[in-house]
Amino acid sequence: MKSIRALGRRTAGLFLALSLVSVATGCGGGSSDAADGGPRKVRFGYIADYSGSVALAVAQKQGLWKKSGVTPELKVFTNGPLQVQALGSGSLDFGYLGPGALWLPASGRASIVSVNMLGLADRVIARPGSGIEKPADLKGKKVAVAEGTSGDMILDLALSEAGLKPDDVTKVAMDAxxxxxxxxxxxxxxxATWYPLIDTMRKNVPGLKEISRTEDYYPKLTFPNVFVTQPKLASGNSELVKKVTGVLKQAGDWIAAHPEESESVAADFLKLPAGQLKGSTRYVKLLPSAELTKLSKDGTVDGWFDELAAMFGRMGKLPKPGKAEDYYLGDLYAEAGKADRS
Structure with missing residues (x-):
């Protein structure tokens, strides 16, 4: 399979590129068969928002892990790059990345096992009275953005659309x-930010204007969020990676069939008040596994990642991007879960 073969070309020396961090996961070993033949344990990272947790929440509630003979040890993170560092140090087996961190797989530091869903939440917004009505009007203006996030990406797209350069605006970097x-x-x-944060901002600033939206660039450019694993685990224990990916596929299919209910499942998993995540699915595009498999086989998904890699190159994050076929395990995704569903 081309994606698994390609891993061999990119694994050597990968982990020298990372500054390793120590992440407490409650489990000292990597992914392996239990000595007594019991369930295999995997250490899985997630982010405590709807997109970053819902698949794991559904897998837990629906008993999908137990059916697959896998026991997850879940660890919450605040962002994707920290998870990639943990993958590189060997203290995490799988993790979740939003679109702003997808330059990391493209640089060979993680392997993508599945697209979770497509993000539609990002916007460039302007205050009323600012004189900003369209992307070209951003020239000379102060723009707040959390660097390295999908907000940074939507700002880059808006500026490019208007023929502006990054230094044509005063970018004010800060956390979200x-x-x-x-x-x-x-x-x-x-x-340059995203929903649901914009809902809060709209309450404080009635009449704010949306200048650029994720949907403006779809389908040529997509903002996927994904699940990733260690490249060495994908090449060395592909059967375990298939099992985990099969669980994620089943969870994704349930979410696509029950979008509103999935919001409640995620809120319960995150111990949030009932209804706090209501409406989250308005800002994502859910892809059933049959559709994602088709798009993986025909090269569409590879195209998504290659387009994003080109954007990261323009932004200076990715001097030498790899091709998606080297880090998106589309063939493994297509095969995953077949035995569990038969």
Missing amino acids: STVVTAFSSGKVDAA
């Missing part, structure tokens, strides 16, 4: 929560 505060208080003219 501070973007909300800075925009709401009028310290910046515009912001």
Whole structure:
């Protein structure tokens, strides 16, 4: 299979590229068969929002892990790059990345086992009275953005669409929560961020304008969020990776069939008040596994990742991007879960 073969070309020396961090996971070993023949344990990272947790929440609630003979040890992270560092150090087996971190697989630091869903939540927004009505009007304005996120990506797209360069605006880098505060208080003219944060900002700034939206660039450019694994685990224990990917496929199919209910399942998993994640599915495109398998086989998904890699190259994050066929395990995805469903 081409994706598994390609791993051999990219594995050597990969982990020298990372600054390793120690992540407490409650499990000292890697993924392997239990000594007594029991369930195989995997250490799985996630982010505590809807997209970053819902598949794991559904897999847990539906008993999908037990059916597959896999026991997950779940660890919450605040972002994707920390998970990739943990994969590189061997203290994590699988993780979740939002679109802003997809330059990491493209640089060979992780292997993508599955697309989770496509994000549609990102926007460049402007304050009323700022004089900003379209992307070209951003020139000379202060724009708040959390660098390295999908907000950074939508800003790059908006500027490129208008023929502007990054230094044509005053980019004010800050974390995502501070973007909300800075925009709401009028310290910046515009912001590149996402829903549901924009819902909060709209309450504080009635009449804010959406200048650029994720959907403006779809389907030529997509913002997938994904599940990843260690390249050496994908090449050395592909059967275990298939088992885990099969669980994710089943969970994804349930989510696609029950979108509103999935919001409640995720909220319960995250111990949030009932209804707090209501409406989350308005800002994602859910892909059943049959559709994603078809899009993987015909090269569409590879095209998504290659287009994003080109964008990361423009942004200076990825000087020498790999091809998607080297880090998206589409053939493994297509095969995963067949035995469990038969």
